[in-house]
Amino acid sequence: MGTVTIADPIADAISLSHLCYSYPGDQSPVLNIPAWRVERNEHVFLQGESGSGKSTLLSLLAGLSVPTQGSLQILGDDIAKLSTRQRDRFRAANLGVVFQQFNLIPYLSALDNILLAARFGSATTAGARQRATTLLERMNLQSALHHRPASQMSIGQQQRVAIVRALINTPSLLLVDEPTSALDHANRDAFLALLFDVLSDQECAMVFVSHDPALGASFDTQVKISELNHVGATV
Numbered sequence: 001m002g003t004v005t006i007a008d009p010i011a012d013a014i015s016l017s018h019l020c021y022s023y024p025g026d027q028s029p030v031l032n033i034p035a036w037r038v039e040r041n042e043h044v045f046l047q048g049e050s051g052s053g054k055s056t057l058l059s060l061l062a063g064l065s066v067p068t069q070g071s072l073q074i075l076g077d078d079i080a081k082l083s084t085r086q087r088d089r090f091r092a093a094n095l096g097v098v099f100q101q102f103n104l105i106p107y108l109s110a111l112d113n114i115l116l117a118a119r120f121g122s123a124t125t126a127g128a129r130q131r132a133t134t135l136l137e138r139m140n141l142q143s144a145l146h147h148r149p150a151s152q153m154s155i156g157q158q159q160r161v162a163i164v165r166a167l168i169n170t171p172s173l174l175l176v177d178e179p180t181s182a183l184d185h186a187n188r189d190a191f192l193a194l195l196f197d198v199l200s201d202q203e204c205a206m207v208f209v210s211h212d213p214a215l216g217a218s219f220d221t222q223v224k225i226s227e228l229n230h231v232g233a234t235v
Helices: 054-061 084-094 110-118 125-138 155-167 185-199 213-218
Strands: 014-021 031-038 043-047 069-074 095-098 173-177 205-210 221-224
Touching (some): 014 054, 031 054, 054 173, 054 205, 110 125, 110 155, 155 173, 185 213
């Protein structure tokens, strides 16, 4: 069981081929991606309109769903071949995921939300607490906010807590779904600057999903979901 949590240090962050996905009970594919790869430490901006399949693809990359057909290798592991429990362990050890709704536990403090995620990784409690405190401060969340319940924080503050929670176990791949959709332009740009600053000293690939093409210039690579997804194309 333990071997599934050890990522291949030289494999691509993402490598997929002939990937198809249909919703359960529906034969019509919503994703048909012949091939795609993301290199280690590459920061990719994945852009597309609502309903284009971006979030579905992110769910597959996170191991929350599995392809109907094809190969999906994350950090060298074909996660479609792993059991649900193995995928959960793999995700905790190797991936950081930020959902559009953040999914923070409202009655827990910022720090406790992060330390709860750390319990599923390999960090010691003392090490995780120190890392969480450091990352929160780098995301401009000072100590007075660390013990505030998530329900009493602004959307922008919750968003930054969610990023720290995703990074607490030093993932090799960060998956981020529409994190700036509720922010105005000034706060959006400030958030991106903070995110790239935190990632600057980590070896971590990132797939950042958004409908807003204005964000793409900050990334190593820009990809439109319509260029990847061949659903409806004539083969």
